[in-house]
Structures are given as structure tokens and as C-alpha cells.
Amino acid sequence: MSLRVTFLGTGGAVPTTERxxxxxxxxxxxDRLLFDCGEGxxxxxxxxxxxxxxxxxxxSHLHGDHILGIPGLVQTLDxxxxxxxxxxxxxxxxxxxxxxxxxxxxxxxxxxxxxNEVTPGSVAxxxxxxxxxxxxxxxxxxxxxxxxxxxxxxxxxxRSTAEELGVPxxxxxxxxxxxxxxxxxxxxxxxxxxxxxxxxxGRKLVYTADTRPIxxxxxxAENADLLVHDATFAEEMAERARSTAHSTGREAGExxxxxxxxxxALTHISSRYAGDASPIAAEARAVFDGECFVPDDGRxxxxxxxxxxxx
Numbered sequence: 349m350s351l352r353v354t355f356l357g358t359g360g361a362v363p364t365t366e367r368x369x370x371x372x373x374x375x376x377x378x379d380r381l382l383f384d385c386g387e388g389x390x391x392x393x394x395x396x397x398x399x400x401x402x403x404x405x406x407x408s409h410l411h412g413d414h415i416l417g418i419p420g421l422v423q424t425l426d427x428x429x430x431x432x433x434x435x436x437x438x439x440x441x442x443x444x445x446x447x448x449x450x451x452x453x454x455x456x457x458x459x460x461x462x463x464n465e466v467t468p469g470s471v472a473x474x475x476x477x478x479x480x481x482x483x484x485x486x487x488x489x490x491x492x493x494x495x496x497x498x499x500x501x502x503x504x505x506x507r508s509t510a511e512e513l514g515v516p517x518x519x520x521x522x523x524x525x526x527x528x529x530x531x532x533x534x535x536x537x538x539x540x541x542x543x544x545x546x547x548x549x550g551r552k553l554v555y556t557a558d559t560r561p562i563x564x565x566x567x568x569a570e571n572a573d574l575l576v577h578d579a580t581f582a583e584e585m586a587e588r589a590r591s592t593a594h595s596t597g598r599e600a601g602e603x604x605x606x607x608x609x610x611x612x613a614l615t616h617i618s619s620r621y622a623g624d625a626s627p628i629a630a631e632a633r634a635v636f637d638g639e640c641f642v643p644d645d646g647r648x649x650x651x652x653x654x655x656x657x658x659x
Contacts, residue, residue: 351376351498351551351651353574355643356392358615360580361413363387364622367645369413370615372555372576373398374496376478383494383555384408389417390424396646400424404473406480407438408557409491410445419452426457433460437472437480439490440465468492478550483568485559487593493557495568498550501653502527510543549654554609558616560590561599569607574651577603579614579642582627601632601640610654611639 352375359367369386373393382389382402393400400421408414418436425434434457438446443463450461466472468484478498485491505525507517515521515538520530527540554569555576569575580594589596595603597614604612614632617625625642633640643649 349377351553353553353576353613353649353651354396354398355613355615355645355647355649356389356396356398357384357386358617358643358645359413360616360618361411362619363413364619366622367617367619368392369416370408370557371417372615373402374553376496379403379475381406381473381480381496384414384557385417385421386413387416390421392645396648400428402434403432404480405434405436406472406494406555407436407442407446408485408493408555409439409487409489410442411487411489411558414557415446415449418446418449419455422450422457422461423455425459426455430459433462435462435464435473437464437466437482437494439482439492440467441490466492481568483564485556485565486562487558487560491558493559493565493568494555495572496551496553498552500547500549503545503547506543506545510538513538513542515543551651551653553651558594560593561595561603565603566606569603569609571654572607572609572611573654574611574613574649575604575607575609576613576615578616579628579632580616580618582621583631584627585618585620596631597628598631598635601634601636604632604638604640605636609636609638611651612636612641613649614640614642617642 354373356371357368370384371389372383374381380402382405468482473480481495482492485493552572553574554572577600578595579597579600581589581596629642
């Protein structure tokens with residue numbers, strides 16, 4: 349089951365020729381979720397071949413480098429004769445400003461646009477297989493991050509044991525794996541726990557957007573398969589990071605280490621590192637043992653299941 353991340357915009361507040369403002373597209377088995385929508389996001393979608401179709405936009409906060417791509421994207425979706433509704437999720441007290449953006453220039457979308465204010469610590473989206481949860485972050489305005497958390501999966505099916513118990517190959521295998529007790533032709537009852545292992549964890553993807561390094565992120569990102577964290581500056585600019593409510597590469601690495609995350613993507617890179625963001629990555633790797641990288645715009649990443657390497 350695919351969980352693909354495309355880094356559409358990895359830059360800070362000032363775009364560069366290499367990095368656009370914040371935007372992260374997640375394709376989870378066909379569900380297309382956009383986290384923030386900075387200026388030029390629709391062009392990045394064309395450039396990197398993701399297409400325009402999105403089902404939900406999750407806004408972290410109202411700074412321009414995270415939302416100014418919304419009007420253009422909405423109007424382009426209108427030109428494509430979209431009829432499906434678009435949901436925009438955002439922190440409390442942001443709805444009116446986002447409505448103004450959606451209707452910029454007097455535009456009236458021909459498809460429904462629903463703006464959903466979500467309190468940090470609650471669920472922005474719930475499907476049959478995963479939830480997108482919110483958590484409070486620390487920035488210069490009301491802000492929040494998002495955690496996509498998949499439900500646990502059924503345990504591994506033990507075919508050999510099932511056959512030893514007399515279960516014929518075929519539909520009964522599937523029924524047992526789905527948690528249903530079956531009865532064989534001779535009257536023998538076989539229960540799922542006899543042939544199915546313990547439930548296996550789903551995946552967790554956490555997106556902080558702009559934030560200082562805080563305990564709430566550690567809690568939200570516990571055992572995350574991918575943590576996408578603010579790393580605007582290197583340590584040489586630590587005071588600047590504090591005064592602007594951002595994080596350094598080292599601070600992001602420390603958060604990832606405390607959370608036990610498996611992978612760390614360092615984003616929102618300041619334009620002062622346009623030519624070379626390696627100091628940010630080096631500082632994070634010094635304190636975090638997992639996979640750590642500064643993604644370029646356009647990088648695509650498949651997020652594997654935690655047990656993908658198990659035989």
C-alpha cells in the first residue's frame with residue numbers, strides 16, 4: 349500500500365531559484381493530501397508531475413509562504429471543471445482569512461470549498477484506514493502541525509499452521525485473516541488467533557511546518573516513520589532561529605532522536621543557504637542516528653511500513 353511524499357516546496361519565507369515556499373504533497377493509496385500551499389505550488393505540481401488534483405489541504409498557519417498558493421490552485425481547479433468538494437483544514441480563527449483567499453479577486457468557485465477549523469490535539473480527518481491528527485506548534489502566530497497515523501494492520505497469516513489445522517486454501521484463509529472464525533467440514537472450529545500473528549503497526553508521517561523545537565512535537569512524532577521538521581537555520585544562526593520562532597538543523601535532529609523517528613526531512617531552508625544547505629544536515633546528523641536529509645524540491649519518497657525489512 350503506497351504512501352508517497354513529494355516535496356513541492358522546501359524553502360523558507362523568501363523563495364529562491366532552487367527552493368519554492370512550503371508545500372508537501374502526500375499520496376496515500378490515491379488519497380491526495382496537500383500540507384501547506386505556498387506561492388507557486390501549482391507550478392511545482394506541473395514541474396514535478398503530480399497533477400493538480402488534491403482532496404484535502406492542511407494549513408499550518410497563515411503566513412504568506414504557506415498559503416499564497418491557494419487562490420491560484422483553486423482557480424486552476426475551477427478551469428479543469430472540478431465538481432468534487434475541496435476541504436481546507438486550518439487552526440482555529442483562520443476560516444475568514446482563508447475564505448478571503450479562496451475568493452480572491454471576486455472568484456466564486458463552481459465546486460464546494462469547505463474550510464474546517466481544527467483545534468490542536470484533535471482529528472482533522474478520519475478515514476477507514478488512517479487519521480490526520482493535529483498538534484500545537486510554537487511559532488509567531490497561531491500554528492499547528494499534522495500527523496498522518498495509519499491504523500494497525502492485521503498480523504501475518506501463518507499458512508502452514510492453517511494447513512496443519514485442516515483449513516483448505518481459498519476463501520477461508522481470507523476470512524481468518526480478516527478476524528473471522530471458520531468451521532471446517534468436519535466441524536472443527538478454527539479461530540483467527542490460531543493462525544494470525546499480533547497486529548502490525550501502520551505508518552506515521554509527521555509534518556511540523558514552522559516551529560521551535562518543543563515537547564509536543566516529540567509526543568506527536570513518537571516512532572514516526574518520517575518526520576518533516578522545520579530546520580530554517582544552522583547553529584550559527586541559533587539566536588535568529590529563536591527570535592523568529594524557527595528551528596536549527598541540530599534542534600530538529602534532537603527532536604527526531606527524542607521521538608525515536610526513523611527518518612528526518614529538514615525543510616523550510618532559509619534563502620541564506622541557497623547555495624549549500626549541508627551545514628544544516630551535518631548538524632542534524634551529529635545528534636540523530638536515523639536517516640536524515642535536506643530534500644530538494646521535487647524529491648519523491650516512498651514511506652515503507654515499520655516492519656518492511658522483516659522476513
